[in-house]
Amino acid sequence: MLKNIDPRLYLITGIIIFPAFLFTTDLFIRFLFVIIAVVLNIITGRKFRVLPNILLSLGIIIAHIYPPSGKVYYEIGQFYITQGAIFLGLKKSLLLIGSVYISRFSVRKDLVLPGKAGALFYEIFFYFEKLTELHLKFKKNIIEQIDSKLLEIENSPAIKEGAKTKSPSINSKPCFRQILFFAAIVFLFWGLFGYSHINLWRS
């Protein structure tokens, strides 16, 4: 279902859901957003690594231990581990991690930008694909390997011609199920955002 989707659909969805994530003040809802963003990345073929995210969160939380605020949980020497400090650290780390995964979901490699800038980026990514054909062998001279690849690209009229060819546009219009999928994501984000704010007004 998620194959051959116009990357602009991902981008539009990302742009619509991002404010909901950014402006939510509820820590639990923000945590839910991060979970949803991670799940969306996984089901759309992007990688997710647990350890770097945990380390990042821990680093941010530790950095916020001082100044202490709110209820004291633990006492280590002169340091107080407080609820306010942990919540602030968590809030910031979730904001950081969530923004990365929403962005990764929204911005696809095959995203074609319009106009001259789009043509230039097409050319850059075309050369990038050619460079990725280079399997660097670390036992051999790396400089020579990169240099010969640059010369190969520079001296090949076929490659240069390919870089100038306009990128193929995605002709297939998204099907109903695909639109429904992206609409559900938008509904889920803004629904949760609305829910958290209704609770906030009530309290």
Added chain:
Amino acid sequence: MRSTPSLFKSRETLALLAACCIFLAMIEYIIPKPILFIRYGIANIPIMVSLKIFSPRMTMALVFLKIIGQGIITGTLFSYIFLFSLSGSLASGIAMIIIYRICKDKISMVGVSITGAFASNTVQLIIAKYLIFGKAAILMAPPVLIIGIVTSLFTGIFAELFISKSQWLKTKLSIQGQYAEKY
């Protein structure tokens, strides 16, 4: 005074060097890092190479293309990471151009690289202070700056070696020389 030869203003060279930046950024992403916030900065090597063949304006264009291209490939275009990448790369790009313009042949790529890394890390630490870590960012400053200097030293050595040995660059520079002689 004539401007830089049209060849060096060409889109092709700019696009190829930008592709190199993104390619090296991908290699950097794969290489394991002993400490979470450490960056080797190998994606800056094409920017250092560009100092030899491009005008400052074109080098800055390359810096922008590197930032946006990296953001698209890694998908971090709308995240806080992009903000760090943007500020760090801009700071290092400007610092490298200024130091190279002032010192020209008196400075090696090692010096240019260290200057760029110092500028990049300083700006990123300031942003980290205000956006994420608060006052604790000051504690991160000494290790981040010291490790940045060490990694940029190796990056600079690599850039210097590439500049002295690259046939591709020699071709570019010889065309530039021919142009200078002609006009």
